[in-house]
Amino acid sequence: MKLITVHHPHSFNKDEFPPMVLALGYFDGVHKGHQRVIRTAVETAKEQNVHSAVMTFDPHPSVVLGHKHKHISHITPLEDKKDIMRDLGVDYLFVVRFTSEFASLLPQEFVDQYIIDLNVVHVVAGFDYSYGRMGKGTMETLPFHSRERFTFTTIPKLTEEEDKVSSTLVRESLKEGNVARVARLLGRPYSMKGTVIHGDKRGRKIGFPTANIEMAHTYLTPKNGVYAVRMRIHEQWYNGVCNVGFKPTFKNPDEYSLSIEVHLFDFDSSIYGEEVNIEWYKRIRDEQKFSGIEELISQIHKDKDTAVGFFSGI
Numbered sequence: 490m491k492l493i494t495v496h497h498p499h500s501f502n503k504d505e506f507p508p509m510v511l512a513l514g515y516f517d518g519v520h521k522g523h524q525r526v527i528r529t530a531v532e533t534a535k536e537q538n539v540h541s542a543v544m545t546f547d548p549h550p551s552v553v554l555g556h557k558h559k560h561i562s563h564i565t566p567l568e569d570k571k572d573i574m575r576d577l578g579v580d581y582l583f584v585v586r587f588t589s590e591f592a593s594l595l596p597q598e599f600v601d602q603y604i605i606d607l608n609v610v611h612v613v614a615g616f617d618y619s620y621g622r623m624g625k626g627t628m629e630t631l632p633f634h635s636r637e638r639f640t641f642t643t644i645p646k647l648t649e650e651e652d653k654v655s656s657t658l659v660r661e662s663l664k665e666g667n668v669a670r671v672a673r674l675l676g677r678p679y680s681m682k683g684t685v686i687h688g689d690k691r692g693r694k695i696g697f698p699t700a701n702i703e704m705a706h707t708y709l710t711p712k713n714g715v716y717a718v719r720m721r722i723h724e725q726w727y728n729g730v731c732n733v734g735f736k737p738t739f740k741n742p743d744e745y746s747l748s749i750e751v752h753l754f755d756f757d758s759s760i761y762g763e764e765v766n767i768e769w770y771k772r773i774r775d776e777q778k779f780s781g782i783e784e785l786i787s788q789i790h791k792d793k794d795t796a797v798g799f800f801s802g803i
């Protein structure tokens with residue numbers, strides 16, 4: 490897959506690219522709705538014997554457009570998005586810098602400069618895709634703006650339990666800790682890359698050694714609490730339990746800092762500095778402040794049983 494970063498105004502012209510089928514969207518999460526859009530682009534390109542392409546933006550438009558909620562954390566940070574696009578068989582990934590100048594392009598200017606001038610012969614986007622200044626361009630206006638230079642496919646709404654599958658719904662589900670729903674929306678478990686760092690070294694003493702994880706990119710963290718997870722180290726997956734939170738049993742509110750720590754089952758090696766991948770499967774409970782270590786230990790035993798039971802059932 491070729492990665493092309495584009496800064497507005499660009500100076501590419503048609504001859505620099507082969508004919509392409511282009512999927513359009515921000516694609517945070519590359520959820521099942523996005524996958525339909527991208528797979529359709531890849532399949533259509535194969536049928537027409539041309540190349541497939543995806544155009545995404547960076548940073549998220551909300552950062553530049555001054556929305557109340559700016560998305561600076563991601564479901565799939567750009568690095569992970571690239572890997573997923575590659576796995577979906579995309580030939581070209583265009584990452585357009587979403588600047589205020591780019592955002593102010595008229596819909597016709599966007600189509601001329603970012604579709605027609607890049608040698609796109611067919612566009613694929615979802616039913617609610619919008620483009621150009623104030624999002625005035627829609628799938629209804631695309632035939633007019635296309636100047637009959639390309640054709641297009643509109644992907645109908647994909648739903649899950651009557652809700653539209655969307656990046657917003659994935660973000661909300663992560664905020665509620667509903668990682669099981671997130672996995673249904675993404676078509677794969679939520680996953681996060683990171684590095685094992687040093688913690689307070691208390692875990693081993695209480696019989697549950699934990700790997701403290703520093704996230705590699707700007708991931709959204711699921712709601713504080715305890716989860717059944719899998720963690721990959723050196724290509725090998727292990728089951729475990731993860732606590733996301735402040736460890737209120739041991740810390741005072743003035744020293745709260747968020748930690749993500751994983752206790753793996755059947756594992757006993759030193760892994761400081763290792764790069765790992767965590768997959769989130771099921772929320773078990775809220776993080777609690779226990780009145781003593783013994784209570785915490787007996788609760789973690791129960792958490793472990795819950796997670797073992799969960800993994801033996803799938």
Ligand SMILES: Cc1cc2nc3c(=O)[nH]c(=O)nc-3n(C[C@H](O)[C@H](O)[C@H](O)COP(=O)(O)O)c2cc1C
Nearest residue numbers: 688689690691692699730732736737738752776777
């Ligand atoms: C499955 C699991 C559940 C946990 N639940 C809580 C909790 O509810 N409250 C809390 O204060 N700490 C909780 N912890 C965090 C422990 O306090 C922490 O693992 C221990 O203090 C070791 O921290 P360290 O690795 O930084 O030394 C949990 C840890 C694990 C692995």
Ligand SMILES: Nc1ncnc2c1ncn2[C@@H]1O[C@H](COP(=O)(O)OP(=O)(O)OP(=O)(O)O)[C@@H](O)[C@H]1O
Nearest residue numbers: 514515516522614615617618646647654655656657
């Ligand atoms: N559920 C869906 N069904 C069909 N197409 C979708 C669906 N969700 C998104 N798309 C399409 O995928 C492309 C990328 O979507 P985009 O990332 O812009 O928004 P989104 O997933 O709807 O998230 P948000 O919650 O931020 O609006 C767009 O063309 C969009 O119309």
